[in-house]
Amino acid sequence: MTSIFNDDYSIHFQEQVYTELNAHVAIQQPSTIFVLVDENTMAHCYPYFIARLETTARIEVIEIDAGETYKTIDTCVGVWSALVELGCDRNSLLINLGGGVITDLGGFIGSTIKRGIPFIHVPTSLLAMVDAAIGGKNGVDLGNLKNQIGVINTPIMTLIDVTFLKTMSHRELVNGSIEMFKHGLIADRAYWEDMKENVDYTSTTFAHLVYQSVLIKNEIASSDPLENGARKALNYGHTIGHAIESYCMAHDEEPELLHGEAVAAGILIESFLSMHICGLSQEAYDNIKAWYVGLDLNLSFSLDAITTMLELMKHDKKNVNGEIRFVLLERIGQFKVDVTASEALVRRAFEEL
Numbered sequence: 001m002t003s004i005f006n007d008d009y010s011i012h013f014q015e016q017v018y019t020e021l022n023a024h025v026a027i028q029q030p031s032t033i034f035v036l037v038d039e040n041t042m043a044h045c046y047p048y049f050i051a052r053l054e055t056t057a058r059i060e061v062i063e064i065d066a067g068e069t070y071k072t073i074d075t076c077v078g079v080w081s082a083l084v085e086l087g088c089d090r091n092s093l094l095i096n097l098g099g100g101v102i103t104d105l106g107g108f109i110g111s112t113i114k115r116g117i118p119f120i121h122v123p124t125s126l127l128a129m130v131d132a133a134i135g136g137k138n139g140v141d142l143g144n145l146k147n148q149i150g151v152i153n154t155p156i157m158t159l160i161d162v163t164f165l166k167t168m169s170h171r172e173l174v175n176g177s178i179e180m181f182k183h184g185l186i187a188d189r190a191y192w193e194d195m196k197e198n199v200d201y202t203s204t205t206f207a208h209l210v211y212q213s214v215l216i217k218n219e220i221a222s223s224d225p226l227e228n229g230a231r232k233a234l235n236y237g238h239t240i241g242h243a244i245e246s247y248c249m250a251h252d253e254e255p256e257l258l259h260g261e262a263v264a265a266g267i268l269i270e271s272f273l274s275m276h277i278c279g280l281s282q283e284a285y286d287n288i289k290a291w292y293v294g295l296d297l298n299l300s301f302s303l304d305a306i307t308t309m310l311e312l313m314k315h316d317k318k319n320v321n322g323e324i325r326f327v328l329l330e331r332i333g334q335f336k337v338d339v340t341a342s343e344a345l346v347r348r349a350f351e352e353l
């Protein structure tokens, strides 16, 4: 697993992680090292991490409450204040040790405190390893609106050690794996097949599947940092997925879904659209459907629910003139952006659930 060197930041894996971290600390000689954690990563990840960090610098831990509800400006105000009180200066180093909430929020903090200090991402959830900590998007939510406030700015390095995954629940691991399957669908058929056959979170080969996923996400994100073209492909399954996610969040009678679970349903529906609009083969579609069924999510929505979700999608800022735009697949590993679908077909696709 060779390190990835982009123009602006590097990504290191497994045994390289602590060598690179300690080498950076030795060169920077930070005045203070701040480690941002939530209560779960404090309990499960911090002890392991800190035992491997070699430094004589002062270390301060800042802990926030876990969960998406705390990915807010209010939390930022608390962290900014703590940093200032603890003497943060421009030669401090911020290490974001946690899932996507910590890396998104911590990246924003690192980019803004004192007009920006060096920061490093150490993702500890599968979703953060293969998605949130790669590509330089940082930010927080504004009320119910996700990721409305933020900056694009890369860390010094992202450090990926799958050892952290041992304490994640199976449901959270599956949640992260959905983005890995998505990477295969949009960019690499062989990887999709490999994931389908070999995904086993406890095996030593799992680190390689994570590595390949990072390569795909990094390649797409670095070729299109501002999301004008190729990066839209990363939204595969997400147009429908976001609508399902928002709908379920707003309706107590619906199941509480994790992001990846909603996206998995989105992937199935958008694959049906791909088959009808972009020439995705029936065989490929059946293959994707078999994967979805294997996830055992058992989602289904009433006609009224589908109508509400269609309205939500029409108002999405990415759409033009009320037409819903999708990223679709021409075949597994090959995507097409800005495809529109008729409302009738989207309704039919929902029935596939």
Ligand SMILES: NC(=O)c1ccc[n+]([C@@H]2O[C@H](COP(=O)([O-])OP(=O)(O)OC[C@H]3O[C@@H](n4cnc5c(N)ncnc54)[C@H](O)[C@@H]3O)[C@@H](O)[C@H]2O)c1
Binding pocket: 038, 039, 040, 041, 044, 045, 066, 067, 068, 071, 098, 099, 100, 101, 102, 104, 124, 125, 126, 127, 128, 131, 132, 133, 134, 135, 136, 137, 138, 146, 147, 164, 165, 166, 167, 168, 169, 172
């Ligand atoms: N910036 C991007 O490009 C990007 C991409 C995808 C997702 N995201 C963001 O990522 C966030 C979701 O990430 P997430 O699923 O990691 O959420 P999260 O950070 O809330 O982590 C999920 C849960 O797992 C816990 N956890 C993390 N690591 C653990 C470990 N090793 N052992 C035990 N528990 C652990 C956390 O405390 C939390 O309770 C969302 O806010 C989303 O918007 C950002």
Ligand SMILES: [Zn+2]
Binding pocket: 179, 238, 259, 263
């Ligand atoms: Zn996603």
